[in-house]
Amino acid sequence: MDNLQFKRHRRLRNSAGMRNIVRETHLHKEDLIYPIFVKEGTNLKNEVASMPGVYQWSLDRLDEEIDEVVSLGISTIIVFGVPADKDECGSSAYDSNGIVQKGIKHIKGKYPDLIVIADTCLCQFTDHGHCGVIEEGQILNDPSLELLAKTAVSQAEAGADIIAPSNMMDGFVAAIRQGLDEAGYVDVPIMSYAVKYASAFYGPFRDAAHSSPKFGDRKTYQMDPANRLEALREAQSDINEGADFLIVKPALSYLDIIRDVKDRHPVPVVAYNVSGEYSMVKGAALNGWIDEKAVVLEKLTSMKRAGADLILTYFAKDVAKWLNEN
Template sequence: MGFPSVRPRRLRKNENIRRLVRETELSVNDFIYPLFIEEGENIKIEIPSMPGIYRYSLDRIDEELEQVVDLGIPAVLLFGIPKHKDAVGSETWNDEGIIQRTIRYIKERCPDLYVITDVCFCEYTEHGHCGVLHDHEVANDPTLENTKKQVVSHARAGADMVAPSGMMDGVVKAIREALDQAGYTDIPIMSYSAKYASAYYGPFRDAAESSPAFGDRRSYQMDPANRREALKEVQLDVEEGADIIMVKPALAYLDIISDLRENFNLPVAAYNVSGEYSMVKAAGKLGWIDEEKVMMETLTSIKRAGADIIITYHAKEAAKILKTG
C-alpha cells in the first residue's frame, strides 16, 4: 500500500461525517447565565465594557428572565448591587436585601429556573474587599462567620445553590456546617475552588461596582503562575464538602480545568469571565474576527478541556445558535 496509508481526512469529508465523529458537543444544558441586580427602580443600564450585558432593578428583570427560560438555559447566577454598603457587608445577610428579594421574585415567576447565588462581600463593602478587614488585610475567620449568616439568609429566601467566591480558607466547611445546622442539608455548594487573581476581571468590577478601594486581592486569590496549588485548593474544598468545583477564569486556565477533570470525580464548572467576553465583543465590533464563530469555539474549548458547566455571559447568544442548529 502506498504512502499515506492512514488518511484522517476521510473522517472530515463532509458535515455529516464530522458530526458523527465529533468528540465534544456543546449544549444549552451546559450554561449558567450571570445576572446583575441593582437595588432601586426602573433600572436597565448597559455595562459599557460588556456590550449586551445590563444591570437591572427587580422591576425590570422580567424580560431577561423570559429570554433565559425560553432559550432553555437551566440556571442563573445572581450578583447584587445594594444601595447600602458598610465595613463588613452586612446587607449580604439582610433577609430583605436585594439578592434575597430577587431569589423570591424569580422563584415566584419562574419556579423551575435554578437559582444560584454568588456568596461574597466585595459588592457590599465600602472598601470593595471580600470580607472583614483588620489592618487593611482581609481577616479570614471573622469573614467566615459572616459568610455563614449570608448563606443561611440566601437559603431562607429559596436559593437552590450557593457559590462562595471569596477564596477564604475553610469556607466550604463553614458553609456546609451552617446550612446543615439550619436545616438546609439539600442545598449544594459550588465552590470557586481555583480562583485566580486575574486581570480578566476588570469589566466585572465595573458591572458589580466592586473594585477594591485600595490594594488588590492577591493575598487571597491565587497566583496566575501556579498550577499545582490549584490541586491543593480543590482537594481541600472536596474534603470540606463541595458538590461542584470551579475554575475562574476559564480560557487562560484550560490546563487547570483539565487537571481537575483528570484528578477529581465531582462536576467541574468553569467561569468564562467578563474580560474574556469583552475581548470577543470588542474584536467582533471592529470586524477583526467572526464574533459568533470565535464565541462558539471558545465555549467548545472550555467544554473540551473538561468543564461540565460553563458560567458565561455568552449564554443567551450561544443558546440561540444551538437552538437553531
C-alpha cells in the same frame, strides 16, 4: 509513491455529515449558566459600559431578562447583587431583605423550576471592596467565615437552589456547609469557586458589580496565575470540606487547570468564562475583526473539551440562540 504507507485521517472529515457523526465534544444549552446583575432602584436597565449586551436590572424590570432566559431554554442562572448602601462588614450581603435575596425570591416565585445559584461573597457589599473583614488594612480570614456562612443561609432561605461562595477565604466551604446544615439546608449544594486566580481578566465585572477594592488588591487570597499545583490543593481542600461542584476561574487561560481538576475529582466542574474574556470578544466583533459566533462556539467548546461540565458565561443567551437555530 507506490509503496507509500500512511493513514487517511481525512476520510472522517470529508463532509459536514461525516464531521457531525464523529464529533467528540458537544455544547448544549443545559451546559450554560447565565449571570444576572440585580440592582436596587426602579425602572433600571443599565448597560455595563465595558460589557456590551450585559445589564444591571432593577427588580421591577427583571422579568424582561428572566422571561427571555427561560424562553431560550437556559435552565440555570447565577445572581449577583448591586446594593444601594455598603458598610464595613457588608451587612446587606446577609440581610434577608438584601438585593440578592429579593432577586432570588422574585425569580423563584415566577419560575420555580429555574435553577438559581447565589453568588456568595462580601466584596459587592463592603465599602472597602474586599471579600472579608478588614482590620488595620489586613483581610482577616476566620472572622470573615462567620459572615459568609450567614450570607449563604440567608440566600438559601430566600430560595437559592445552589450556593456559590467566591471569596477564597481558607475554610469557607467548611464554614458554609456547617452553617447550611445547622439551619436545616442539608440538601442545598455548594458550587465552590475552588480555583480562583488573581486575574487581570476581571476588570469589566467590577464595573458591573461595583466591586473594585478601594485599596490594595486581592492577591493575598486569590491565587497566583503562575501556580498549577496550588490549584490542586485548593480543589482537594474544598472537596474535603463538602463542595459539590468545583469552579475554575477564569477559564480560557486556565484550560490546563480545568483538565487537572476534572481528572482528579469526580464532581461537576464549572468553567467561568469571565468578563474580560467576554469583553475582548465582543469588542473585536463590534469592530468587525472576528466572526463572533464562530469564535465563541470554538472557545466554549474548548472548555468542554478540557473537562468542564458546565460553563458560566455572559454569552449564554447568544449561544442558546445559535444552538436553537441549529
